[in-house]
Amino acid sequence: MLKLHFAPNSRAGRILWLLEELQLEYELNEMKFHPSDLKSDQHRERHPLGRVPVLEDGDVSIYESGAIVEYILSRHAPGKLKPEISSNLFPSYLQWFHYCEGMVMPPINIIVVQTILLPKERQNAEALGQAERLLSKTLAPIEKQLNNKEYIIGDFSAVDIMLGHACFMANRLGRVEESMNNLRNYIKNIESRSAFKKAINT
Amino acid sequence: MLKLHFAPNSRAGRILWLLEELQLEYELNEMKFHPSDLKSDQHRERHPLGRVPVLEDGDVSIYESGAIVEYILSRHAPGKLKPEISSNLFPSYLQWFHYCEGMVMPPINIIVVQTILLPKERQNAEALGQAERLLSKTLAPIEKQLNNKEYIIGDFSAVDIMLGHACFMANRLGRVEESMNNLRNYIKNIESRSAFKKAINT
Numbered sequence: 455m456l457k458l459h460f461a462p463n464s465r466a467g468r469i470l471w472l473l474e475e476l477q478l479e480y481e482l483n484e485m486k487f488h489p490s491d492l493k494s495d496q497h498r499e500r501h502p503l504g505r506v507p508v509l510e511d512g513d514v515s516i517y518e519s520g521a522i523v524e525y526i527l528s529r530h531a532p533g534k535l536k537p538e539i540s541s542n543l544f545p546s547y548l549q550w551f552h553y554c555e556g557m558v559m560p561p562i563n564i565i566v567v568q569t570i571l572l573p574k575e576r577q578n579a580e581a582l583g584q585a586e587r588l589l590s591k592t593l594a595p596i597e598k599q600l601n602n603k604e605y606i607i608g609d610f611s612a613v614d615i616m617l618g619h620a621c622f623m624a625n626r627l628g629r630v631e632e633s634m635n636n637l638r639n640y641i642k643n644i645e646s647r648s649a650f651k652k653a654i655n656t
Numbered sequence: 657m658l659k660l661h662f663a664p665n666s667r668a669g670r671i672l673w674l675l676e677e678l679q680l681e682y683e684l685n686e687m688k689f690h691p692s693d694l695k696s697d698q699h700r701e702r703h704p705l706g707r708v709p710v711l712e713d714g715d716v717s718i719y720e721s722g723a724i725v726e727y728i729l730s731r732h733a734p735g736k737l738k739p740e741i742s743s744n745l746f747p748s749y750l751q752w753f754h755y756c757e758g759m760v761m762p763p764i765n766i767i768v769v770q771t772i773l774l775p776k777e778r779q780n781a782e783a784l785g786q787a788e789r790l791l792s793k794t795l796a797p798i799e800k801q802l803n804n805k806e807y808i809i810g811d812f813s814a815v816d817i818m819l820g821h822a823c824f825m826a827n828r829l830g831r832v833e834e835s836m837n838n839l840r841n842y843i844k845n846i847e848s849r850s851a852f853k854k855a856i857n858t
Contacts, residue, residue, distance in 0.1 A: 502797040503759070514747045518758050521750035528741045539730045545716045548723035555757045556720050557705070560765060567786075581783045584769075595704045 456480040456530070459500060459508040460656070461487040465519040466507035467653045468619045472523055472612065474649035476531045484656070520555060523612050535612040543607045550599070550606050554616040558596075561589035562623055569627075589629050593637060596621065600636035604643055618644045622654075658682040658732070661702060661710040662858070663689040667721040668709035669855045670821045674725055674814065676851035678733050686858070722757060725814050737814040745809045752801070752808050756818040760798075763791035764825055771829075791831050795839060798823065802838035806845055820846045824856075 458473065458480055460466040464487060473480045485491035485506065493504040500508040501517045508515060509522045516525055527536050537543040564585035568577050596617065599606060606613045618640070624630050625641050632638075644650055660675065662668040662684055675682045687693035687708065695706040702710040703719045710717060711724045718727055729738050739745040766787035770779050798819065801808060808815045820842070826832050827843050834840075846852055 502800070503793060513744075516747045516751050518751050518754035520754040520758065521747075524750050524754075525747055528746070542715075544730070545718045545723075545727055548726050549718050549720050552720035552722040552726075552757070555754070556722065556761075559758075560762045563762060564766075576782065578780055578782055580778065580780055591705060598704070 456526075457483060457510040459483045459485065459497065459506055459510070461485045461492060461506045462656065463487050464506050465619070467656075468519045468615050469507045469509060469522050469526075470656060471619070471650050471653035472526060472535075472615050474652050475610075475615070475647075476526070476534060478526070478530055482656070520551065520616060523615055527612055535610070535615075537607070537611070546607050547611060547613050550596075550617050551613045553592075553596075554620045557592040558589070558617065558620040558624070561585040561592065562620065562627065562629075565589065565627055565629065586629065589624060590631065593621070593624060593630065593634060596640075597634045597637050600640050603636075605640070610647075614644065658728075659685060659712040661685045661687065661699070661708055661712070663687045663694060663708045664858065665689050666708050667821070669858075670721045670817050671709045671711060671724050671728075672858060673821070673852050673855035674728060674737075674817050676854050677812075677817070677849075678728070678736060680728070680732055684858070722753065722818060725817055729814055737812070737817075739809070739813070748809050749813060749815050752798075752819050753815045755794075755798075756822045759794040760791070760819065760822040760826070763787040763794065764822065764829065764831075767791065767829055767831065788831065791826060792833065795823070795826060795832065795836060798842075799836045799839050802842050805838075807842070812849075816846065 456478060458469055460470060460482055491497060498504050500515060505517065507519055507522055508517045516522055527534065537547050564581060568582040605611065606617055621637060621641055622644060630637050658680060660671055660682055662672060666689060693699060700706050702717060707719065709721055709724055710719045718724055729736065739749050766783060770784040807813065808819055823839060823843055824846060832839050
């Protein structure tokens with residue numbers, strides 16, 4: 455059976471969300487988002503840097519949320535939540551899937567470090583300001599893409615598991631501007647999905 | 657015909673490298689790595705943030721290097737440079753492909769900003785130090801993965817186009833430690849490939 459190594463408030467929520475959307479059977483290893491669990495010797499054997507998510511599937515052990523999404527779709531849900539290669543939605547799906555970690559998450563990571571993880575005396579206003587301006591710039595093309603669409607490529611797909619989760623995180627950090635109506639509606643659409651609710655409340 | 661919008665010293669080198677490896681026909685739009693080209697109205701129509709690479713293929717226009725690699729492999733080189741879904745190398749291929757932008761590139765981006773792009777008076781030693789320590793940590797699992805392997809999953813594959821290029825960049829920034837013998841050999845293996853040479857010297 456698929457076994458997901460999980461901690462709350464992390465990219466592991468993406469995989470739990472995907473498993474729930476696909477109604478796949480899985481076992482959950484719920485860890486605390488704390489070094490006592492994540493940086494333990496036991497978890498470092500699964501991920502050398504002590505990160506989540508990690509997925510185990512028989513002899514397979516794999517990390518990186520984008521890789522795990524592709525793995526699950528390829529081996530356990532072929533044809534689901536992803537356009538066919540010949541579909542005219544395929545290039546758009548790929549682009550926005552990779553836009554998540556390529557463009558949106560780097561400034562989000564810096565904002566989390568500079569406002570939550572670092573002690574006050576080591577926080578740097580310049581680094582925070584740069585990240586906030588960059589995040590705002592990276593959200594603008596998503597706002598435009600969502601014109602007249604409920605989800606990133608129209609219907610719900612695995613690209614929403616990645617990029618939608620990043621948008622949800624940006625919003626939780628208070629970084630989705632009031633004027634970005636499409637994005638705010640999009641995040642509401644995501645938050646109304648029962649699979650998402652289960653993933654985020656675990 | 658495939659048309660690659662390109663600038664030197666950027667992730668666009670990955671796509672030029674891939675096109676050369678696959679011996680596909682392409683047209684190259686060589687731009688300067690300078691706002692006069694990248695932030696022009698014309699290029700912002702292709703990429704709203706003025707980034708490269710962008711690939712055009714008939715009606716398709718797509719950005720994000722990881723997405724473009726997947727697009728080219730899927731539509732123009734099926735079965736090449738990527739393990740089959742059933743292969744026991746498939747999970748490893750996916751993991752290291754996504755490890756590139758997920759783990760290695762974020763600290764590289766910060767090092768480039770803090771040592772090259774920002775004027776001296778706005779550089780921040782704390783931010784630079786954090787990024788250097790993180791990059792060193794993210795390279796360690798690659799060093800281990802390369803034990804007894806010429807390339808990331810054994811034979812040369814598209815994962816080397818992504819992660820190999822990131823390792824090459826880390827090395828050019830002087831951030832691959834002397835003790836990382838596997839990584840240093842790996843980067844030499846990459847640098848000896850004629851397709852890579854052509855991509856990096858364009």
